[in-house]
Amino acid sequence: MDADIALILLQDGIVNGAIYALLALSLVLVFAVTRVVLIPQGEFVAFGALTYAALDEGRVPGSVWLLVALGMAAMLAGLAAARRALTAGGVLRLAVECLLVPALVLLAAQALPPRPGVVVEALLTLAIVAPMAPYIYRLAYQPLAEASVLVLLIASVGVHLAMLGLGLVFFGPEGYRATGFSEERYRLGALTIPGQALWIVGTTLALMLALYLFFERTLAGKALRATAVNRLGARLVGIATALSGRIAFLMAGAIGALSGILIAPLTTVSYDSGFLVGLKGFVAAIIGGLVSYPVAALAAVVVGCVESLSSFYASAFKEVIVFTVIIPVLLWRSLRAPAEEE
Amino acid sequence: MRRRYAVLLAAAVAALPALATPAAAQIKIGVTISTTGPAASLGVPQRNSIALLPQEIAGQAIEYIVLDDAADPTRAVANARKLIDESAVDALVGSSTTPASLAMIDVAAEKKVPMISLAASARLIQPMDAQRRWVFKTPQNDSLMADAIAEHMQKAGIKTVGFIGFNDAYGDGWLAEATRAMEERGIKLVAVEKFARADTSVTGQVLKLVAAKPQAVLIAGAGTPAALPQKALRERGYRGQYYQTHGVANMDFIRVGGKDVEGTVLPAGPVLVAAQLPDSNPIKKAALDYVTRYEASNGPGTVATFGAHAFDAALLLQAAIPVALRTARPGTPEFRAALRDALEGANELVLTHGIADMKATDHNGFDRRARVMVTIQNGAWKLLP
Numbered sequence: 001m002d003a004d005i006a007l008i009l010l011q012d013g014i015v016n017g018a019i020y021a022l023l024a025l026s027l028v029l030v031f032a033v034t035r036v037v038l039i040p041q042g043e044f045v046a047f048g049a050l051t052y053a054a055l056d057e058g059r060v061p062g063s064v065w066l067l068v069a070l071g072m073a074a075m076l077a078g079l080a081a082a083r084r085a086l087t088a089g090g091v092l093r094l095a096v097e098c099l100l101v102p103a104l105v106l107l108a109a110q111a112l113p114p115r116p117g118v119v120v121e122a123l124l125t126l127a128i129v130a131p132m133a134p135y136i137y138r139l140a141y142q143p144l145a146e147a148s149v150l151v152l153l154i155a156s157v158g159v160h161l162a163m164l165g166l167g168l169v170f171f172g173p174e175g176y177r178a179t180g181f182s183e184e185r186y187r188l189g190a191l192t193i194p195g196q197a198l199w200i201v202g203t204t205l206a207l208m209l210a211l212y213l214f215f216e217r218t219l220a221g222k223a224l225r226a227t228a229v230n231r232l233g234a235r236l237v238g239i240a241t242a243l244s245g246r247i248a249f250l251m252a253g254a255i256g257a258l259s260g261i262l263i264a265p266l267t268t269v270s271y272d273s274g275f276l277v278g279l280k281g282f283v284a285a286i287i288g289g290l291v292s293y294p295v296a297a298l299a300a301v302v303v304g305c306v307e308s309l310s311s312f313y314a315s316a317f318k319e320v321i322v323f324t325v326i327i328p329v330l331l332w333r334s335l336r337a338p339a340e341e342e
Numbered sequence: 343m344r345r346r347y348a349v350l351l352a353a354a355v356a357a358l359p360a361l362a363t364p365a366a367a368q369i370k371i372g373v374t375i376s377t378t379g380p381a382a383s384l385g386v387p388q389r390n391s392i393a394l395l396p397q398e399i400a401g402q403a404i405e406y407i408v409l410d411d412a413a414d415p416t417r418a419v420a421n422a423r424k425l426i427d428e429s430a431v432d433a434l435v436g437s438s439t440t441p442a443s444l445a446m447i448d449v450a451a452e453k454k455v456p457m458i459s460l461a462a463s464a465r466l467i468q469p470m471d472a473q474r475r476w477v478f479k480t481p482q483n484d485s486l487m488a489d490a491i492a493e494h495m496q497k498a499g500i501k502t503v504g505f506i507g508f509n510d511a512y513g514d515g516w517l518a519e520a521t522r523a524m525e526e527r528g529i530k531l532v533a534v535e536k537f538a539r540a541d542t543s544v545t546g547q548v549l550k551l552v553a554a555k556p557q558a559v560l561i562a563g564a565g566t567p568a569a570l571p572q573k574a575l576r577e578r579g580y581r582g583q584y585y586q587t588h589g590v591a592n593m594d595f596i597r598v599g600g601k602d603v604e605g606t607v608l609p610a611g612p613v614l615v616a617a618q619l620p621d622s623n624p625i626k627k628a629a630l631d632y633v634t635r636y637e638a639s640n641g642p643g644t645v646a647t648f649g650a651h652a653f654d655a656a657l658l659l660q661a662a663i664p665v666a667l668r669t670a671r672p673g674t675p676e677f678r679a680a681l682r683d684a685l686e687g688a689n690e691l692v693l694t695h696g697i698a699d700m701k702a703t704d705h706n707g708f709d710r711r712a713r714v715m716v717t718i719q720n721g722a723w724k725l726l727p
Binding site: 005008009012015016019165168172173174175176177192263266267268270272273275276277308309310311312313315316318319 | 385509535537538539540542543544553594600
């Protein structure tokens with residue numbers, strides 16, 4: 001192992017770590033606002049990657065129909081939840097959110113010419129996959145909003161299994177790749193930096209900055225933070241906590257879809273490969289205690305580097321090493337802070 | 343009074359299933375394959391192939407009951423028990439993967455039902471013992487394919503090889519077979535690396551491989567994830583010969599690999615290049631027939647070698663059932679034993695993947711005629727002479 005190889009492994013670790021950082025951030029965001037451990041985040045990554053790959057091949061992706069179906073189901077769930085206090089305005093707002101948005105996306109997907117270019121394909125992928133998240137929140141989590149973290153975790157596992165099955169139905173069992181934002185390769189001494197890697201790290205940094213500005217400078221961001229700090233208090237001051245939950249899920253879905261678009265050119269993604277990627281983001285979020293954004297992002301880069309180094313030294317045990325990192329962190333945290341029941 | 347009515351009603355309802363049992367003898371074949379889960383790319387073509395099969399053999403109606411086990415050994419065993427106990431099947435076909443099939447062996451042997459596995463490992467049928475005499479398999483043994491690769495390497499004068507494979511049963515099995523096949527021919531394995539199916543990058547493993555400077559690299563993966571190490575090696579500038587296993591023998595691998603997989607050499611069943619086989623090859627007719635029928639109902643270019651294994655299992659049964667019918671009636675333990683004996687007696691039976699010559703100690707029956715070496719040229723499979 002010389003300096004060249006160490007640099008290459010470090011570069012690889014940082015690029016992978018940037019993807020895990022995006023996932024860790026969305027996991028911390030969702031947990032803080034809704035107390036839901038979003039295990040299905042990996043599925044959003046896979047759906048985003050597969051939708052982007054389908055658009056790249058010039059096909060209409062199967063996820064458009066999943067979006068329409070989820071929208072209709074969310075509409076029914078919303079009507080059932082508000083059945084004692086239905087107003088015309090409420091029903092209209094629900095219809096716009098759950099029926100109009102998927103209809104517009106479906107029209108856009110059908111009307112666009114095949115292979116319209118990576119930027120348009122990426123935007124359309126975000127438009128297809130991100131709205132699925134608030135619909136899933138309406139279907140699976142909003143009725144359980146006051147339940148304990150354990151019940152929400154069990155619901156998450158159920159949602160993950162359901163989305164896995166739906167992924168197989170709408171995308172098929174095979175894997176796909178796509179063209180990236182950049183095919184360039186830059187030489188820097190011994191390193192060959194692909195342009196796609198720069199895009200990944202750049203997007204992660206830009207998103208972290210955008211999230212920071214959103215939470216610090218905008219009213220909606222502050223409302224989400226208030227919901228995260230004290231749910232009941234936020235309701236008392238007039239913040240719609242269910243809306244906060246849906247916004248948090250929308251952001252998580254968008255970040256997941258974006259991660260999928262970024263990794264689609266690097267590796268073959270199939271309907272079940274999102275779970276492992278999401279799990280590594282979960283490791284990073286755990287190291288951040290599911291509350292701290294900077295620690296989670298840093299931990300994600302560390303996880304990426306640990307993975308890269310262990311794939312060089314002991315590739316057969318790479319997964320074991322990466323997931324074993326959780327154990328000392330959990331031990332240290334539980335010894336430092338006393339356990340508090342909710 | 344009411345109680346008596348209730349008892350009579352219950353008795354009548356309990357007696358209904360006895361009335362519903364058909365008096366006609368019908369042959370039932372239970373199929374448990376992985377149409378969902380990580381082996382779905384194997385199970386879906388297999389299910390599509392089962393749909394092509396005839397509904398009648400030698401005057402008997404034949405019914406295929408297809409269940410999904412998602413490559414989970416527990417579910418495969420549960421499906422096998424359900425098929426045997428509830429549906430009274432005469433034979434089992436499945437599963438698509440080795441771990442699930444290994445788990446099913448106990449059930450097949452305990453219930454004395456012949457089982458035809460669609461999984462690749464030779465451990466399913468070797469060493470032959472009291473349990474394995476009920477187990478047959480249609481895919482070529484890994485050892486046959488490993489020998490083919492090693493022979494090609496020997497002919498090309500390759501002396502040092504790097505290996506990178508899945509870190510699961512598939513990769514481990516191939517490592518064992520490849521090591522054996524190469525050592526027999528004096529080829530050295532200079533680097534061994536493993537990677538997970540869902541990995542986003544294999545940079546560390548590829549660096550180690552390139553540093554060892556092997557003349558060729560063998561990638562032991564299955565399906566589209568096996569394209570990842572090859573693309574990564576090409577990015578690092580590795581210029582040696584690439585070898586893959588027969589687990590990538592479908593068009594999705596070429597689609598995902600693109601230009602990076604041109605020139606790869608791999609062993610495959612003859613059905614993959616059916617149209618390129620010489621006319622004198624007896625397998626060509628059976629293979630082309632399968633390819634045309636599969637693509638007629640599933641679209642052009644969709645045929646996969648995995649589906650052909652299921653078709654071969656059905657061809658084995660179609661040859662064995664008339665023999666078994668001479669001595670026993672379907673649905674009886676004697677019929678299942680006779681079916682097992684008939685399957686074992688298959689002699690020079692032409693299947694889509696090869697010519698099966700079953701023996702008491704060899705329940706696969708394939709020899710060198712069941713494999714061809716192919717390469718990828720201009721985005722298509724090309725038969726190597």
